[in-house]
Every structure is written in C-alpha cells, then in structure tokens.
Amino acid sequence: MKLLQSVCRSLVTCFATSFLGLAVLAFPAALCAQQTWHATAGSQSKDMARQALAFLPNEMWIHAGDSITWTVPTGEPHTVTFLVANQVRPDFQTGCPGFSPSGVSFDGSTCVSTPPLAQGQNFTINFPAVGNYKVSCLFHPDMAGVIHVLTPGERLPYTQKFYDGEAAKQASLLLSVRGDDEHEGKGHHDLDLDDMFPANSNATREVVTGMGIISATGGGSDSTSVMRFMDPVIRIHAGQTVEWTNFDPSTPHTVTFGTEPQNPIPPSSNVTVDEDGALHAIINSPADSVHSGFIAPAPQERTGLPQAPISPTRFRITFTHAGVYPYICVLHDNLGMVGKVIVQP
Ligand SMILES: [Cu+2]
Numbered sequence: 596m597k598l599l600q601s602v603c604r605s606l607v608t609c610f611a612t613s614f615l616g617l618a619v620l621a622f623p624a625a626l627c628a629q630q631t632w633h634a635t636a637g638s639q640s641k642d643m644a645r646q647a648l649a650f651l652p653n654e655m656w657i658h659a660g661d662s663i664t665w666t667v668p669t670g671e672p673h674t675v676t677f678l679v680a681n682q683v684r685p686d687f688q689t690g691c692p693g694f695s696p697s698g699v700s701f702d703g704s705t706c707v708s709t710p711p712l713a714q715g716q717n718f719t720i721n722f723p724a725v726g727n728y729k730v731s732c733l734f735h736p737d738m739a740g741v742i743h744v745l746t747p748g749e750r751l752p753y754t755q756k757f758y759d760g761e762a763a764k765q766a767s768l769l770l771s772v773r774g775d776d777e778h779e780g781k782g783h784h785d786l787d788l789d790d791m792f793p794a795n796s797n798a799t800r801e802v803v804t805g806m807g808i809i810s811a812t813g814g815g816s817d818s819t820s821v822m823r824f825m826d827p828v829i830r831i832h833a834g835q836t837v838e839w840t841n842f843d844p845s846t847p848h849t850v851t852f853g854t855e856p857q858n859p860i861p862p863s864s865n866v867t868v869d870e871d872g873a874l875h876a877i878i879n880s881p882a883d884s885v886h887s888g889f890i891a892p893a894p895q896e897r898t899g900l901p902q903a904p905i906s907p908t909r910f911r912i913t914f915t916h917a918g919v920y921p922y923i924c925v926l927h928d929n930l931g932m933v934g935k936v937i938v939q940p
Contacts, residue, residue: 631662632755637669638766643930644823646671647769650730651762653740654814658747659725666717670930674733675718676708677701687711687733703728737845739815769819772808799838802826807843820846822927824934832939836913847891848924850910853884859925862888873909881918914938
C-alpha cells in the first residue's frame with residue numbers, strides 16, 4: 596500500500612511538472628483509490644483541564660475509496676459519527692442506533708458511528724462515494740466537521756502533512772483560549788473570608804463551574820471547555836450557601852457529594868427547585884449524598900424549531916454544620932474536576 600500511495604503522490608507531481616504525465620495517464624485510477632488519511636478527535640492541555648472538543652482538522656478533502664483513521668488522544672471521550680440527512684441527533688449511548696466496527700464504509704445512505712472512544716483508541720472509516728459529509732461527536736454538540744469526498748483523479752487541495760500542521764495549529768489555538776486568569780483551580784480561593792463573607796452574612800458564595808467557548812472554521816464548529824471548579828477550595832461558615840454556576844456554553848457538569856448516582860442526568864431526590872429556577876439542597880453532615888444532576892446550558896436556538904426551555908445552570912447547597920465536604924463532577928472527575936467546601940462554625 597505504501598508503494599501505491601507514493602505512486603499516487605508522484606502521479607500528481609508528474610502531471611504538474613512534465614509530459615511524463617501522458618505516460619502515466621494510462622495508470623488505472625482504481626490503483627490510487629486507497630489512501631488512508633489521519634486525523635484526531637480532541638486535544639487536551641497537560642493537566643487535562645482544557646479540552647479542545649474538535650475534529651482536528653475539521654475539514655478534509657479526499658478521494659472516493661480513501662479512508663480516514665481518527666485517533667482520540669484525550670481523557671475526554673468522543674465519537675466519530677456520520678448521521679444521514681435529516682436524522683434526529685441521538686445520544687452517545689444510543690448511537691445510530693448501534694455502533695459500527697472499525698473499517699466500516701459510509702456513503703451517506705446509512706448512519707455510521709464509532710462507540711465512545713477512550714484515550715488511545717482509533718477508528719477507520721472508508722468513503723466509497725463522492726459527496727460532502729458532516730462528521731459529528733455524539734458527546735459534544737459543538738464539535739463538527741466536513742469530509743469532502745471527490746472523484747478519483749480530481750486534484751486534492753492538501754496533503755497529509757498540511758492536515759497534520761493544521762490540526763496542531765487548531766489544537767493550540769483552541770487550548771490557548773483564556774477562561775479567566777485567576778481561575779483554573781489555582782486562583783483566589785484564599786480571599787479573606789471574614790472580610791467579604793462574615794459569619795452573619797447571608798451572601799451566597801459562587802463557584803464558577805466550568806467555562807468554555809464555541810468557535811468555528813469553514814468546516815464546522817469547534818469548542819473548548821475548561822473542566823474545572825474555578826475555586827476548588829472554598830471556605831464558608833455553617834448556615835451559609837454555596838452556589839455553583841455553569842459558565843460553559845456547551846458542556847454539562849455535575850456537583851456531587853457522597854455516593855455517585857447510577858444515572859448522572861437527573862438530580863437526587865433531596866434536591867428542590869428555588870423560585871428562580873435554581874436547584875437547591877441542604878447538607879447536614881459529610882456523610883450526606885447530594886447530586887445536582889446535569890447543570891447545563893440550554894441548547895443553541897435554531898429557526899423553525901421550538902425554542903429550548905431554560906435549563907438549570909445553578910445549583911445551591913446550604914451547609915448547616917461545620918466539616919470538610921469533598922465533591923466531584925461525575926462527568927469530569929477523571930480530568931481533575933474535583934473540589935472541597937470547608938465549613939467553619
Ligand atoms: Cu464536569
């Protein structure tokens with residue numbers, strides 16, 4: 596195969612540079628129809644806090660018959676999914692429904708999806724038919740791209756080397772996005788508690804819970820999520836309330852004390868809803884279990900569809916007793932998204 600690929604590459608050079616092209620015109624096109632391209636799904640910072648939720652690159656031009664192998668290099672999982680026209684977007688557990696084996700072909704007529712891919716896994720899809728195909732990730736709604744499949748013999752605009760460079764550039768751009776300087780878990784959590792929030796204060800302490808951005812190229816949407824509680828250690832007095840607010844436009848998080856629930860989506864039964872729509876629970880002891888469920892932004896609006904309802908982006912807990920209360924985001928604790936509330940008398 597390597598030999599064929601290099602023949603294909605040199606064919607292009609030949610056409611461009613010499614009359615020898617006439618001689619190789621007779622070379623059967625099918626021989627050149629088997630190139631395998633490489634791309635990645637996702638990229639991350641060293642501490643895994645920043646996740647680029649993007650196909651890198653998110654736009655490629657290939658020939659019918661070529662394949663693409665996607666590799667996932669991140670602690671955050673992804674799928675590589677090709678839905679068919681007008682298909683309702685399924686969740687990552689449902690898939691097409693179902694998932695395909697690596698090496699599957701996608702020609703636009705039948706949905707193809709990888710199962711959730713963990714760090715280090717890869718997956719190859721073959722593209723036998725000319726067309727422009729949207730690629731998406733069933734975990735991340737603002738992660739999309741396009742594969743342009745051209746007729747064999749058409750000149751391709753870019754090489755693998757170009758795509759490698761483009762992917763690296765795009766990843767570094769996405770991962771350099773600033774959330775907030777003081778944030779990301781090494782910030783101002785040692786504010787003078789009693790100056791700002793004296794024991795008799797009713798003020799609610801806010802913990803920014805993730806932040807992110809959505810961006811785009813000509814191929815589709817990319818997003819970056821900072822998977823952190825921005826003030827991971829917070830000190831309050833008994834009787835005070837902490838409020839966690841999701842600042843990410845795309846990614847849900849949870850605030851979970853005690854036992855992890857089977858289903859992470861709904862809140863635990865001891866969570867109530869305040870009049871302003873925020874979720875609220877009371878914790879009396881470090882042995883209590885409380886789970887926020889997904890605190891998530893409402894999806895982006897699309898003309899012609901019913902507007903999305905307001906979704907809970909705030910979760911409050913009132914702590915009645917002194918103690919140390921560790922907690923996690925059940926979706927992203929593997930990336931280091933954990934925190935602690937220290938309640939003083
Ligand atoms: Cu999270």
